[in-house]
Amino acid sequence: EVQLVQSGAEVKEPGESLKISCKGSGYSFNNYWIGWVRQMPGKGLDWMGIIHPDDSDTRYSPSFRGQVTISADKSSTTAYLQWRSLRASDTAIYYCARGGNPTVIFDYWGQGTLVTVSS
Amino acid sequence: DIQMTQSPSSLSASVGDRVTITCRASQGITNSLAWYQQKPGKVPKLLLYAASGLEGGVPSRFSGSGSGTDFTLTISSLQPEDFATYYCQQYYSIPHTFGPGTKVAIK
Numbered sequence: 001e002v003q004l005v006q007s008g009a010e011v012k013e014p015g016e017s018l019k020i021s022c023k024g025s026g027y028s029f030n031n032y033w034i035g036w037v038r039q040m041p042g043k044g045l046d047w048m049g050i051i052h053p054d055d056s057d058t059r060y061s062p063s064f065r066g067q068v069t070i071s072a073d074k075s076s077t078t079a080y081l082q083w084r085s086l087r088a089s090d091t092a093i094y095y096c097a098r099g100g101n102p103t104v105i106f107d108y109w110g111q112g113t114l115v116t117v118s119s
Numbered sequence: 120d121i122q123m124t125q126s127p128s129s130l131s132a133s134v135g136d137r138v139t140i141t142c143r144a145s146q147g148i149t150n151s152l153a154w155y156q157q158k159p160g161k162v163p164k165l166l167l168y169a170a171s172g173l174e175g176g177v178p179s180r181f182s183g184s185g186s187g188t189d190f191t192l193t194i195s196s197l198q199p200e201d202f203a204t205y206y207c208q209q210y211y212s213i214p215h216t217f218g219p220g221t222k223v224a225i226k
Contacts, residue, residue: 035215037163045155045163045206045217061214062120095162104210105153107174109162 002026004034004096004110011116012086019082020113022096029077030054033099035106036070036081040092048094050104051079086117121145121209123218131226138194140221142207147187151211154183154192157220158203166205167192197223 007021035050049060053072069082097106122145150170155163167183180195207218
């Protein structure tokens, strides 16, 4: 069974750093893209970027490039989303999702990680 | 970036109604379009890919059509479990933008 299990909810203050995770299991982790999607409170879905764990090929949305870092560790079949300095506007649910190759359609999703940034 | 628009932004319908949602891309995307369903507090779920391909396990009352810039999602006979928000997404070019969503509510 394909599963993507994300790390738990986080409460941070502005300016703090954060790294959330997404562990894949039940499939060949190296052969599929992993994507990250943001959903701000009461809003729609924002495509942030994708990574191919096999070679760490990473593609970012221009809206998120420089704001976050996407990475992956093949050995632990885990993908990560990282911030160096959080802002209140980063408050959102962040989903990871598995994407096919070459068509990166998100067929399996993690349960989401709620990130709250507040002073 | 390719911009995706959806219409309507929301609609009210009754069980058994036929519902059609439209998605438009700001430039041609061939058939590189997916549809997702998201219920309140839940994770998005893939319904269709390649504009008209039904994902496994998705009821056949869901169908999609279109190519180029204009696409539709149709629910042939709305069921109680179909009340949700529906998003289109293009995967033709990065970033793979989502539409703003269409909320389907109970009339």
